[in-house]
Every structure is written in structure tokens, then in C-alpha cells.
Amino acid sequence: MAAPYELIYYTGVPGRGEHVRLILEEAGAPYTDTRPLPMDKCREIVTHYLSGEEQGNPPYYAPPLFKHGDLLISQTSNILMYLGPKLGLAGSRENDIYRVNALALTALDGLSNEVHDCHHPIVSELYYEDQKEESLRRSKEWVKHRLPKHLGYWEKVLKSEDRGQGPWLLRSTFTYADLVLFQASSPITVSTCRPCLDGVQFAFPKAMKQARESGKYDSVFQLWKDVKARPNIAAYLDSDRRQKYDWGIYRYYPDNDVLPE
Amino acid sequence: MAAPYELIYYTGVPGRGEHVRLILEEAGAPYTDTRPLPMDKCREIVTHYLSGEEQGNPPYYAPPLFKHGDLLISQTSNILMYLGPKLGLAGSRENDIYRVNALALTALDGLSNEVHDCHHPIVSELYYEDQKEESLRRSKEWVKHRLPKHLGYWEKVLKSEDRGQGPWLLRSTFTYADLVLFQASSPITVSTCRPCLDGVQFAFPKAMKQARESGKYDSVFQLWKDVKARPNIAAYLDSDRRQKYDWGIYRYYPDNDVLPE
Numbered sequence: 001m002a003a004p005y006e007l008i009y010y011t012g013v014p015g016r017g018e019h020v021r022l023i024l025e026e027a028g029a030p031y032t033d034t035r036p037l038p039m040d041k042c043r044e045i046v047t048h049y050l051s052g053e054e055q056g057n058p059p060y061y062a063p064p065l066f067k068h069g070d071l072l073i074s075q076t077s078n079i080l081m082y083l084g085p086k087l088g089l090a091g092s093r094e095n096d097i098y099r100v101n102a103l104a105l106t107a108l109d110g111l112s113n114e115v116h117d118c119h120h121p122i123v124s125e126l127y128y129e130d131q132k133e134e135s136l137r138r139s140k141e142w143v144k145h146r147l148p149k150h151l152g153y154w155e156k157v158l159k160s161e162d163r164g165q166g167p168w169l170l171r172s173t174f175t176y177a178d179l180v181l182f183q184a185s186s187p188i189t190v191s192t193c194r195p196c197l198d199g200v201q202f203a204f205p206k207a208m209k210q211a212r213e214s215g216k217y218d219s220v221f222q223l224w225k226d227v228k229a230r231p232n233i234a235a236y237l238d239s240d241r242r243q244k245y246d247w248g249i250y251r252y253y254p255d256n257d258v259l260p261e
Numbered sequence: 262m263a264a265p266y267e268l269i270y271y272t273g274v275p276g277r278g279e280h281v282r283l284i285l286e287e288a289g290a291p292y293t294d295t296r297p298l299p300m301d302k303c304r305e306i307v308t309h310y311l312s313g314e315e316q317g318n319p320p321y322y323a324p325p326l327f328k329h330g331d332l333l334i335s336q337t338s339n340i341l342m343y344l345g346p347k348l349g350l351a352g353s354r355e356n357d358i359y360r361v362n363a364l365a366l367t368a369l370d371g372l373s374n375e376v377h378d379c380h381h382p383i384v385s386e387l388y389y390e391d392q393k394e395e396s397l398r399r400s401k402e403w404v405k406h407r408l409p410k411h412l413g414y415w416e417k418v419l420k421s422e423d424r425g426q427g428p429w430l431l432r433s434t435f436t437y438a439d440l441v442l443f444q445a446s447s448p449i450t451v452s453t454c455r456p457c458l459d460g461v462q463f464a465f466p467k468a469m470k471q472a473r474e475s476g477k478y479d480s481v482f483q484l485w486k487d488v489k490a491r492p493n494i495a496a497y498l499d500s501d502r503r504q505k506y507d508w509g510i511y512r513y514y515p516d517n518d519v520l521p522e
Contacts (some may be wrong), residue, residue, distance in 0.1 A: 075366040100333045105336040106322045123402040141384040
């Protein structure tokens with residue numbers, strides 16, 4: 001019997017673990033998840049596994065953690081890169097895995113880490129309330145300078161025709177990089193649950209609405225819709241396994257919901 | 262004839278390209294580098310390659326870029342992961358590459374990206390001078406909360422004995438993760454050229470001197486010395502191929518050179 005895929009993460013918010021859930025759900029791969037456990041139990045398990053060791057793995061700095069047999073690894077993009085080829089979601093040509101990983105890292109840097117830092121620009125150990133002023137200034141500058149740069153980049157990738165036709169980042173071939181970008185861009189309404197385009201939309205609904213209505217990033221917003229409509233993803237988003245945004249990477253603070261000046 | 266390894270990056274500072282140089286130099290692998298070119302020429306080449314396309318590669322967001330035959334990729338950790346197994350620097354056991362990549366990503370996140378954001382907490386499109394106040398506050402909080410957390414983590418990895426003995430992050434096996442951590446921690450003097458422990462030391466000499474003298478992170482500072490003494494690394498550091506820190510990721514601003522309060 002093959003070893004199970006085990007996701008070890010906190011509960012209560014989608015967080016960085018959500019990228020791992022999406023690749024597994026898209027592939028229809030069975031996995032275990034600490035999500036249904038109470039938070040104190042999650043913390044206990046995360047702490048235990050962060051210490052590594054037992055099976056020859058180093059200690060790690062932070063979850064998500066992923067266990068497959070004796071192998072224990074951390075870092076979102078790393079876990080996706082491990083799973084991508086196994087689940088047939090890392091491209092079809094030789095070395096596509098490195099193209100896909102570059103795209104996934106860029107989406108995580110620009111639309112996840114940078115957005116997190118909008119509510120914690122000084123240091124993550126302090127509360128938002130203790131860095132509110134800097135957070136507002138960063139949010140204003142971010143939607144002005146960075147958001148259009150990021151959306152413009154992804155639009156360029158999706159519009160480039162020399163690599164063939166298709167709605168995906170590698171054009172005709174759907175890969176996990178599409179899932180990561182989706183997980184950052186809910187373009188339409190701020191309603192229930194959304195995470196990268198999805199997550200940015202949750203944090204900055206006004207700026208994302210304006211970006212959508214500008215017509216400049218139609219391919220990016222179309223990708224969001226196309227990913228959402230994939231049968232396994234749609235079923236997952238409708239399930240009770242999908243958690244809501246709240247206090248995680250993507251947060252909605254009305255003061256920070258600004259338009260580019 | 263095998264395709265050459267080609268590093269495409271800006272000139273004038275070590276930057277993120279330096280991690281790629283160190284792995285190639287350690288392995289004694291020949292490579293081409295845009296470093297000796299004038300900056301305007303570098304910008305031109307970087308811009309050309311960022312647009313991807315020509316050989317079926319997607320456009321990328323930012324350098325460093327790495328070309329090997331028809332393959333063009335971006336993202337520092339991704340380039341290292343591509344080169345690691347080819348150069349024998351990604352561990353010896355099955356799946357070690359994913360352990361090494363997790364460690365490398367953690368060093369890049371904590372000791373490179375976070376340190377960069379100390380001089381640009383608001384947004385990288387504005388000058389340091391236009392975010393000086395926020396930069397000082399972030400630097401103070403960073404050396405207080407984050408620096409001890411990061412150094413403590415690496416000390417724990419280097420001290421964990423269940424995985425065997427040895428000075429390296431994977432204990433007896435030297436890997437490129439050691440090079441990445443080195444490239445963040447010059448512990449001894451602020452003198453000429455240094456980059457992750459190396460770079461942090463350049464940016465925060467007072468706090469790093471205090472950390473070194475505390476004796477709490479001896480394994481981390483020992484790793485820095487051990488990497489520096491490796492013959493190929495020592496020869497490289499002495500060569501004119503090694504550039505100085507200046508306006509890049511790691512910057513020395515006297516106002517920000519603070520001790521934890």
C-alpha cells in the first residue's frame with residue numbers, strides 16, 4: 001500500500017496550506033489534513049513535526065508541512081513541486097517543472113507575501129493595530145505601484161501567443177501554477193470564500209474591482225473563472241473542506257481598502 | 262558539446278544572482294555571467310530575456326535568469342534546485358533535494374527578503390529616503406523579534422544530532438543550502454564584501470556582533486567560517502568576480518544599525 005499524503009497545518013483559515021489542498025483536490029488524490037482538528041491540537045501536531053528529526057528530516061521553520069512516508073518537507077512551493085509531477089500537474093515538456101515552479105514562486109511572492117505585508121509591514125510579531133499607520137501607507141502604495149505591475153505581468157504571460165493557444169499559463173497545458181494564481185484573485189464579488197487573485201480580491205475589493213472593470217487584465221480574470229469552473233475545484237469550493245478568509249494572509253481592513261491615487 | 266550555463270543578471274551588486282554564482286563556483290562549473298558588462302547593456306539583456314517566448318519559455322517577472330540550452334528559468338531557489346542535482350550539491354539520499362530546497366527557501370525568506378524589506382518596508386518603488394521613518398521602526402523590531410528567531414532556528418538545525426554528525430545543514434553532506442545560509446551571515450568584521458548571514462551582517466553589524474558574542478549561535482557562525490574556507494569559495498571570494506554590497510538587497514544605513522531593545 002502506498003504511503004498517504006499528509007498535510008500538516010493550522011486550522012481556521014485557508015492560509016498557505018490552501019495551495020496544497022487545491023493541487024490534491026484538482027487531481028482527486030486522497031490526503032489527510034489536520035484542518036478538522038481543534039486549533040490547540042493542530043498547534044501541538046505542527047510543533048511536533050517542525051522539530052523534524054525522527055525519520056532523518058531536518059527541523060523546519062514554519063508550516064505548511066507535508067509528510068509522505070518517511071519524507072517530511074516544508075515550504076509551499078516546495079510541496080507543490082514535489083506533488084506536481086506525481087499528480088500530472090507540472091507540464092508536459094522536459095524541464096517544464098522549472099518553468100511552473102518559477103511561475104508559482106512569482107505568484108506566491110507578489111500576490112501572497114506582498115499582500116500579507118500590507119497588514120504587517122513592520123513585523124509579524126506585532127498586532128495590526130500596532131502598525132495601522134504604516135499598514136495604511138503600504139496599502140496605498142501597494143495598490144498604486146505593485147498591483148498593476150503584478151496584474152500586468154500575468155496578463156502578459158496569458159496573452160503571449162508564441163507558446164501556443166490556451167487559457168493557462170503554459171497555454172494549452174493546465175498546471176498547478178494556474179491554481180496558485182487563482183488562489184490570489186477573486187475578481188467579481190467579495191462574498192464567501194476566496195484565496196492568490198482570490199485573496200487579493202478579499203483584501204482589496206475596491207482596487208480589484210477597478211482593475212477588473214479597466215479591461216486591461218481580462219485574461220487574468222478569465223483564468224480565475226476558468227479555474228473556478230474546473231469540476232474538482234468547483235466541488236471542493238462548495239464543500240465544507242473550504243475554509244473562509246479571516247485572520248490569515250489575506251485580511252479585510254476597511255481602512256486599507258483603497259483605490260490607486 | 263554540452264550547452265553552457267548562462268547567468269543573466271544586473272551588474273554592480275551581488276544581489277540574488279550571487280547565490281547562483283556560489284553554487285557554480287563551489288562546483289567549479291564553467292558559466293557565463295553578464296556581470297562584467299556595463300549596466301545599460303545588462304538591463305537590455307535582462308529585459309530581452311524577461312520577455313521569454315523565443316524558445317517556448319514564458320515571460321518572467323524579474324532576474325536572476327538562467328539559461329541552459331533552450332531552457333530559460335527565473336527565481337533564485339528554482340535555479341539552485343535545477344543546478345543542485347547536476348552539480349552534486351543537493352544531498353545524497355532520495356528526496357534530499359526537497360529537504361535542501363525547503364532549507365534554501367527558508368534562508369532566502371528570512372535572511373534575504375526580510376532584510377531587504379527593512380530598508381523598503383512600504384514599497385520598493387519608493388526611495389529609502391521616502392520611507393526612512395518606517396524603515397527605522399521596522400529595523401528596530403526586526404533585530405528584536407526576527408533576527409533571534411532566525412538565528413535560533415538555524416542553530417537548532419545545526420545542533421540536531423539525530424541526523425548524524427557534521428558541520429552542515431544536512432550534517433555530514435555539504436549542500437547548496439549551506440551556501441545560501443552563508444550568503445546571509447558575515448559574523449566577524451564588516452570589511453569588504455559579504456552577502457544571507459554575510460548580508461545580514463553588512464546591514465546590521467551591531468546586532469550581529471552582539472548575537473555572535475552571546476555564544477547562543479556558535480554553530481551558525483561556525484558554518485559561515487567553514488563555508489568561507491572551502492577552497493573554491495575562498496578563491497572566488499578573493500577574485501575580482503566577487504562584487505561589493507552597495508545599493509542591493511543588503512544596505513548599510515547607519516540609522517538602521519540598531520541593537521535589540
